[in-house]
Amino acid sequence: MNTATLATPLPRPSAPPRLRVLPGFRLTLGYTLAYLSLLVLIPLAAVFLKTAELSLAEFWNVVTAPRVVASYKLSFGMSLLAAGINAVFGLLLAWALVRYSFPGKKLIDALVDLPFALPTAVAGIALTALYAKNGWIGQFLEPLGIQVAFKPLGVLVALVFIGLPFVVRTVQPILEDLDTELEEAATSLGAQRWQAFRHVILPIVFPALLTGFALAFARAVGEYGSVIFIAGNLPMVSEITPLMIITKLEQYDYTGATAIATVMLILSFTLLLIINGLQAWTAKRTGRDR
Amino acid sequence: MAGASTLRLGAAQAIGLTRFEARAATRETPLVKWLILGTALTFFAVFLLMPLIAVFVEAMRKGWETYLSALIDPDALSALRLTLLAAAIALPLNLVFGVCAAWAIARFEFRGKHFLITLIDLPFSVSPVIAGLIYVLVFGAQGWLGPWLAEHDIKIIFAVPGIVLATVFVTFPFVARELIPLMQAQGKEEEEAAVVLGANGLQTFWYVTLPNVKWGLLYGVILTNARAMGEFGAVSVVSGHIRGETNTLPLHVEILYNEYQFAAAFAVASLLALLALVTLGIKTWIEHRAAHAHQDLHEGQS
Numbered sequence: 001m002n003t004a005t006l007a008t009p010l011p012r013p014s015a016p017p018r019l020r021v022l023p024g025f026r027l028t029l030g031y032t033l034a035y036l037s038l039l040v041l042i043p044l045a046a047v048f049l050k051t052a053e054l055s056l057a058e059f060w061n062v063v064t065a066p067r068v069v070a071s072y073k074l075s076f077g078m079s080l081l082a083a084g085i086n087a088v089f090g091l092l093l094a095w096a097l098v099r100y101s102f103p104g105k106k107l108i109d110a111l112v113d114l115p116f117a118l119p120t121a122v123a124g125i126a127l128t129a130l131y132a133k134n135g136w137i138g139q140f141l142e143p144l145g146i147q148v149a150f151k152p153l154g155v156l157v158a159l160v161f162i163g164l165p166f167v168v169r170t171v172q173p174i175l176e177d178l179d180t181e182l183e184e185a186a187t188s189l190g191a192q193r194w195q196a197f198r199h200v201i202l203p204i205v206f207p208a209l210l211t212g213f214a215l216a217f218a219r220a221v222g223e224y225g226s227v228i229f230i231a232g233n234l235p236m237v238s239e240i241t242p243l244m245i246i247t248k249l250e251q252y253d254y255t256g257a258t259a260i261a262t263v264m265l266i267l268s269f270t271l272l273l274i275i276n277g278l279q280a281w282t283a284k285r286t287g288r289d290r
Numbered sequence: 291m292a293g294a295s296t297l298r299l300g301a302a303q304a305i306g307l308t309r310f311e312a313r314a315a316t317r318e319t320p321l322v323k324w325l326i327l328g329t330a331l332t333f334f335a336v337f338l339l340m341p342l343i344a345v346f347v348e349a350m351r352k353g354w355e356t357y358l359s360a361l362i363d364p365d366a367l368s369a370l371r372l373t374l375l376a377a378a379i380a381l382p383l384n385l386v387f388g389v390c391a392a393w394a395i396a397r398f399e400f401r402g403k404h405f406l407i408t409l410i411d412l413p414f415s416v417s418p419v420i421a422g423l424i425y426v427l428v429f430g431a432q433g434w435l436g437p438w439l440a441e442h443d444i445k446i447i448f449a450v451p452g453i454v455l456a457t458v459f460v461t462f463p464f465v466a467r468e469l470i471p472l473m474q475a476q477g478k479e480e481e482e483a484a485v486v487l488g489a490n491g492l493q494t495f496w497y498v499t500l501p502n503v504k505w506g507l508l509y510g511v512i513l514t515n516a517r518a519m520g521e522f523g524a525v526s527v528v529s530g531h532i533r534g535e536t537n538t539l540p541l542h543v544e545i546l547y548n549e550y551q552f553a554a555a556f557a558v559a560s561l562l563a564l565l566a567l568v569t570l571g572i573k574t575w576i577e578h579r580a581a582h583a584h585q586d587l588h589e590g591q592s
Contacts, residue, residue, distance in 0.1 A: 021482040022397050023491040029394040032406070035387045039458060040412060043424035046434065050427050089333040096330040099310040100323060108331070110574040114338050116513075117566035117573075119520025121540040122559040125547050126341040129348050129556075136340065161337055184315040193318060222417025225522035225540070229547065242419040242523065249423065249527065254432050261420045272415045276408060 047265060050258040062259040067235055068244055072263075074152060075241040079220035082159035083167075087213045090167025091205070097168070098175040112169070115162045120225025127158055128230045150232030155240060158226040163216030170212035174205050174286055207282040214278055218271040222264065345563045348556035360546070360554035361561065368534045369542035369558075372450065376525075376538065377518040380457040384514055388465025389507075393495070396473035397481070407470065413462040421459045422527025425452055448530030453538065456524040461517045465510035472506040473499070505580040509573065516569040520562055 051059065062068070096102075097109050115123065131138045131148035141148060148154050178201065186196040224242040231238045239247075241264060248257035310316040318326070349357055360366060391410060395403060413421065427433050429446040439446060446452045480502070484494045500507075522540040529536045537545065539562055546555035 020398070021485050022478060022494070023485070024393060025398045028390040029398070029400070032387065032391040032394050032410075035390075036406075036409060039455070040462060041409070043428050043459075044412070044416070046424055046427040047420070089330065092326055092330040093334060096327050099308055099316070100327055101306050101308055101311060102327060102331075106574075108334060110570050111338055111342075112334075113570055113573065114342060114566065117516045117520075117569045118342070119522060119540045119543075119559075119562045119566070121522040121543050122345060122520070122562050122566075123341060125543065125555060125559060126344045126348070129344050129552075130340055136344065137336070157337075161341065164337060180309060180313050180316050184313065187315040193322070196315075218415055222415075222420070224417065224419050224526075229544075242417050245417075245419050245423060246527065249426070252432075254427070254430075257423060258427065261417075261423055264417055264420060268415045268417070272408065272411070275415075 044265070047258055047261050050255060051262045054255055054259060059259050059262075062256050063263050067239070068241075068260060070236045071239045071241045071244045074155060074238065075221055078152065078155045078159055078240075079217050082156055082163050082220050083213045083217035085156075085160050086163045086167045086216045087209055090164055090212060090216075091171055091209060093164075094168045094171040094175055098172060113165050115165050120162065120223070121229070123161055124158060124226040124229030127161060127226065128154070131157060131230065149230055150234075150238070152231075152238050154230035154232065155227050155238060158230050159220040159223060162223055162226055163220050166215040166219060167209070167212035170208045170215065170282075171205060174208045174282070177286065178204065204286060207278060207285050211275060211278040211282055214271060214275045218268065218275065221271075222268065342563060345556055345560050348552065349560040351556070352553040356553050357557045357560075360551075360557035363554070365534050365537065366539075366542055366558055369537045369539045370561075372453065372537065373519050373539045375450070376454050376457045377515055379454045380461055380518045381511065381514055383458055384461055385465050385507075385511060387462075388469055388510060389495075391466040392469035392473050392503075393499075395470050397478050410463050410466050413459050418460055418521065418523030419527060421524035422456050425455050425459075425528055429455075447528050448532070449536060452528035453525050453536060456528050457518045457521055460521050460524050461514040464514040464517065465507065468506045468510035468513075469503055472503050476502055505576050505583065509576050509580075512569050512572050512576075516566060519565055 054062070093112070097105065097112075128135075128149050130136050131141070131154060133139065133142050133147075133149070135149070138149060146153070148157055182200055183196050186200045187193075191199070222242060224240070224246075227240050228243060231240065231243075233239055233243060241260065245257045245260050245264075248254075248260065317323075391406075394400075395407065426447055429435055429439060429452065431440065431447070433447075446455070481494050481498050484498045485491075489497070519538075520540055521538075522544070525538055526541060526544070529538070529541055531537060531541060531545065533545070539558060543555050543559050543562070546552075546558065
């Protein structure tokens with residue numbers, strides 16, 4: 001075969017009827033779809049159907065009430081900030097774990113996943129104890145006039161805690177796969193270490209870093225358990241959006257709770273699409289499978 | 291030249307350096323290295339290590355007696371039982387689902403496959419509070435099935451079934467998302483060979499598929515278990531917080547904490563922290579085993 005025939009692919013013959021050797025396709029796919037629909041899709045649809053009972057004006061009034069808007073600002077603002085902090089320090093931590101050897105490295109590597117494994121309520125009370133006025137960290141911040149526990153800053157601390165592993169675990173495998181030859185080539189062409197990082201490494205790592213940022217952000221926006229203990233939950237000041245849903249539920253205001261949930265779900269689904277796109281970009285940039 | 295540099299690389303690895311530290315081009319100056327390492331490790335210590343240590347220190351603040359009495363308190367024990375029950379139901383359900391989904395997705399071609407994978411991942415991108423809310427909307431007194439359930443005297447919300455449902459939802463994707471990429475990477479040749487040689491579906495799965503994916507499966511199972519036992523937000527919405535009846539361990543921690551019984555709250559929390567540490571231990575061990583299995587496979591082939 002010469003290169004010309006390779007370059008111009010022949011029109012593909014219409015696919016022959018596929019011969020399936022393995023059994024169980026209908027059974028497993030049917031079960032998957034039924035289980036998924038019953039437990040996830042139909043209950044989720046209930047949110048949208050319940051919200052549809054409201055008129056557009058009523059819906060708008062609920063989701064733009066001043067207390068609810070204040071909660072969006074806090075939830076989104078702090079989630080963005082936390083994801084940003086995690087992107088910077090998560091990259092540094094992933095870099096240190098991949099590039100340097102130091103005592104206790106394996107232990108630290110394993111403990112990075114702690115926020116995935118530690119129940120959020122436990123994280124919440126532990127962070128509150130640390131950052132309270134007489135806590136291990138709080139006692140040093142208090143004289144500086146910085147209050148963390150029961151203030152909006154407490155929300156940030158909790159969201160940084162739960163988001164960290166997302167960045168480290170998406171960036172780490174990409175850093176591990178980097179060929180040393182790339183940087184050797186950059187150095188031999190006269191690049192400084194910083195230039196090699198900025199122009200060679202960062203472009204390769206960037207899609208993964210952005211994916212980690214988006215994952216940390218998506219998790220932070222919906223987070224509840226670790227935040228409510230440390231936030232203080234003052235109306236208009238330190239109430240997160242998921243707490244607004246709980247508050248409405250406790251007042252038996254189901255339509256109100258559902259309307260806010262709709263706003264959050266739409267945001268979550270948008271983020272999910274963005275993250276899928278980012279992962280495809282990472283795969284393309286690095287040649288890795290997702 | 292190449293030989294010499296490999297030799298040096300081998301010596302570097304022998305004294306525990308990474309391949310990046312062993313080459314001049316991928317090394318930072320000591321100052322930069324210590325700055326990065328210092329910043330990263332300080333961040334790790336402040337945000338991850340200190341909260342973990344704080345749990346155990348606070349739990350012990352009032353001594354062993356308070357610690358133990360918090361754990362053997364009847365309410366704590368019934369919370370423990372409910373937590374174990376919810377995990378014991380959610381785990382097999384999601385395990386069977388995960389295996390079925392992975393078999394359908396990794397072994398067959400069909401339209402909408404990527405969309406299906408996205409749908410399976412959906413519960414991870416939904417706030418836990420909403421995970422609880424959706425079941426209230428379906429099964430609650432005001433919900434779709436509320437009147438019918440009340441007529442037949444079935445309680446789901448503010449009762450154990452609701453807690454199980456919420457737990458199933460938040461742990462839904464773990465097994466499936468571990469298995470799908472693993473089975474896709476392994477391909478279906480071995481299983482097709484087994485079927486052609488006369489094995490039936492279950493035999494093929496049991497003797498061919500399962501040994502190949504056991505580490506991934508176990509990985510998914512321990513992640514499911516950890517999340518099932520630790521879930522707070524979703525369970526909190528559907529539980530109704532009835533002491534001794536619908537409280538799980540994380541909810542029990544919250545109640546004790548809100549009653550200012552801090553030492554008791556941290557004592558129960560330390561139990562959950564221990565569970566997290568065991569989970570991380572098993573996870574690291576599985577990764578170690580899986581890496582070795584992978585290495586053996588490659589050495590066997592070459």
